[in-house]
Amino acid sequence: xxxxxxxxxxxxxxxxxxxGQAMRNRxxxxxxxxxxxETELGADYLDLNIGPAKKDGPxxxxxxxxxVEEVVDTPLSLDTTNPEAxxxxxxxxxxxxxxxxxxxxxxxxxxxKLGPFAAEKGCDVVALLWGLEGLPRDANExxxxxxxxxxxxxxxxxxxEKIWVDPILTPITLGADQIQETxxxxxxxxxxxxxxxxxxxxxxxxxGVATPLRPYLNRVMLMMLMKYG
Numbered sequence: 001x002x003x004x005x006x007x008x009x010x011x012x013x014x015x016x017x018x019x020g021q022a023m024r025n026r027x028x029x030x031x032x033x034x035x036x037x038e039t040e041l042g043a044d045y046l047d048l049n050i051g052p053a054k055k056d057g058p059x060x061x062x063x064x065x066x067x068v069e070e071v072v073d074t075p076l077s078l079d080t081t082n083p084e085a086x087x088x089x090x091x092x093x094x095x096x097x098x099x100x101x102x103x104x105x106x107x108x109x110x111x112x113k114l115g116p117f118a119a120e121k122g123c124d125v126v127a128l129l130w131g132l133e134g135l136p137r138d139a140n141e142x143x144x145x146x147x148x149x150x151x152x153x154x155x156x157x158x159x160x161e162k163i164w165v166d167p168i169l170t171p172i173t174l175g176a177d178q179i180q181e182t183x184x185x186x187x188x189x190x191x192x193x194x195x196x197x198x199x200x201x202x203x204x205x206x207x208g209v210a211t212p213l214r215p216y217l218n219r220v221m222l223m224m225l226m227k228y229g
Contacts, residue, residue, distance in 0.1 A: 008077050010201075039074045048064050066092055
């Protein structure tokens with residue numbers, strides 16, 4: 001199977017100094033400028049991370065999707081743990097089937113709402129391997145969780161080819177063993193779910209590392225991920 005690295009740009013984020021304040025103030029210009037910059041730099045998707053958005057999630061998600069789609073045609077990854085916000089944002093899109101749902105996990109409150117919705121809209125989905133008891137401890141636990149989650153998504157009518165599995169990359173400052181387990185799981189993915197894609201928060205690996213070293217660590221991690229899947 002041929003492989004291609006897809007870049008999901010991550011700078012439009014509620015935690016970001018530049019774009020976070022713009023989201024809170026409903027100021028479109030900084031967000032639109034960032035969307036254009038990321039697109040010009042070659043991003044395949046633009047991640048719109050609005051966080052949990054418990055207070056006004058549906059309104060914020062709808063607003064930011066419309067704001068970004070006004071200035072770029074780049075596909076969007078809508079990133080929130082709020083199912084109602086996710087659905088509202090996708091419904092506000094001019095191209096709902098092109099939005100990547102980021103993410104669906106095994107938790108029933110998210111899975112049971114977003115699974116059928118994703119199938120209806122024709123969206124690709126990120127299958128986040130966060131279990132009922134939290135982060136899987138090793139490759140085997142990730143594999144077992146992936147089987148359960150992908151099977152449920154398949155039952156909703158979402159094929160493997162529309163599923164992007166995120167095994168959750170932890171910072172190297174927490175120990176290299178989790179990174180090794182993540183890579184081992186990725187080497188197993190095509191046996192578990194032929195045709196499924198993988199995705200990962202690359203910069204997570206260098207969280208807590210001295211700023212000058214972070215780009216080098218991220219690049220090394222990317223090369224390892226390309227080897228393992």
